[in-house]
Amino acid sequence: MLDDKIFLKQVLDTTPDQVVVINDSGEIVFVNKSWQNFGEQNDCTCCDVWEQKNYLVECKKAADNGDEFGLNAYQGILAIIEQQQSDFYLEYPCHSENEKRWFMMRVVPFELSDKKYYVISHQNITERKLAEEQVQKLAAIDGLTDIANRGFFDTFLEQEWNRCQRLGMPLSLAIIDIDDFKLLNDTYGHQQGDTCLKKVAKVLNEFTKRPGDLCARFGGEEFVLVYGNTSSDQALLVLNDILEKLKHLNIENKHSLPSRTLTVSVGLTTITPNSDFTCAHLIKEADDLLYKAKNKGKDALCVSDLAFI
Structure with missing residues (x-):
C-alpha cells in the first residue's frame, strides 16, 4: 500500500x-x-x-x-x-x-x-492578467504618440506610489515640456508639430523598460516619466541621457531662441512615499520645478530630492 x-x-x-x-x-x-x-x-x-x-x-x-x-x-x-x-x-x-x-x-x-x-x-x-492589461491599455493609449495617456498615468502613479510606500523605496517623477512648441506649430504647421510630438515620445519611451517605469503624455506638449525604486541621482543620470538623445533629433524650431532647434524644460523630483504626502504633492513639486526651469530661460533641468523628508 x-x-x-x-x-x-x-x-x-x-x-x-x-x-x-x-x-x-x-x-x-x-x-x-x-x-x-x-x-x-x-x-x-x-x-x-x-x-x-x-x-x-x-x-x-x-x-x-x-x-x-x-x-x-x-x-x-x-x-x-x-x-x-x-x-x-x-x-x-x-x-x-x-x-x-x-x-x-x-x-x-x-x-x-x-x-x-x-x-x-x-x-x-x-x-490572464497580462492579457487583461493589454485590453485595458488599448483604451489607455494616447492616439497620437502611442504612449500611455493621462488617465493611465494617474492610475499607474497611484499604484506605484503604494508599492514604493509599502517597500520603503524612492519614487522619481519628471515632467517634460517642449520649449516654444507653439512657435514650432505656427512656423511649420500642425502636421510637423504632431511629428515632433511622436519623435519626442518615442525617445522618452525608450527609457522606460521596467514594470515600475512609465512614459505618458501629460497633456499638449507635456510628457511625464515615472521611475519606481529610483533615487534622485539615478533618475538624473537617465534624464541627462534623454536630453542628450533629444538634442540629437536636431528638430528645427528657428524662432525658438537662442538654440533655433527643439529643446525641452524638465522638472524632476524624488520622494519616498509616506502618509504625510500624496501623489498630488509629487506632481505639484515636479510641475513647480518645470516652471522654475522655464523661468531660467528654458532648455533647463531643475531637480529636488524629497526622499529623506
Whole structure:
C-alpha cells in the first residue's frame, strides 16, 4: 500500500501553486515545494524556518505598512478562522524588478483530529492578467504618440506610489515640456508639430523598460516619466541621457531662441512615499520645478530630492 503521508506530500510538491497550511493561531505548519522555491528565488530571509513564522502576523505587518492587499488578506483569513465565511480569495500583484506577476490567494479550512487548519494557496495568474492589461491599455493609449495617456498615468502613479510606500523605496517623477512648441506649430504647421510630438515620445519611451517605469503624455506638449525604486541621482543620470538623445533629433524650431532647434524644460523630483504626502504633492513639486526651469530661460533641468523628508 502507498504511504499516505509521502504520497500526499508528493502530490502537493508537484503542483505549481504555492501552498501553505496554518493553524487557527496563524502559525505555519506546512509549506510545499513551490512555496519553498518561490521564497528562495525571491531572496526571502526565512526560507529555512517557515514553520517558525506566523502567517497572520506577517499579513498584519504588511497591512500596518500601508499594504492594502496585506490588509485584505489579513481580514479575509481572520474571517475564515472566526467562521464568518466559508472561503476567501484575493487577486493581488507581486511584481519583481524585472517582471510583472499576479497571484490569486485562496483560503479553505479543514479539520483533522479535532484541530482546525487552513490551506492557503497562491496560484500564478500572470498570463490572464497580462492579457487583461493589454485590453485595458488599448483604451489607455494616447492616439497620437502611442504612449500611455493621462488617465493611465494617474492610475499607474497611484499604484506605484503604494508599492514604493509599502517597500520603503524612492519614487522619481519628471515632467517634460517642449520649449516654444507653439512657435514650432505656427512656423511649420500642425502636421510637423504632431511629428515632433511622436519623435519626442518615442525617445522618452525608450527609457522606460521596467514594470515600475512609465512614459505618458501629460497633456499638449507635456510628457511625464515615472521611475519606481529610483533615487534622485539615478533618475538624473537617465534624464541627462534623454536630453542628450533629444538634442540629437536636431528638430528645427528657428524662432525658438537662442538654440533655433527643439529643446525641452524638465522638472524632476524624488520622494519616498509616506502618509504625510500624496501623489498630488509629487506632481505639484515636479510641475513647480518645470516652471522654475522655464523661468531660467528654458532648455533647463531643475531637480529636488524629497526622499529623506
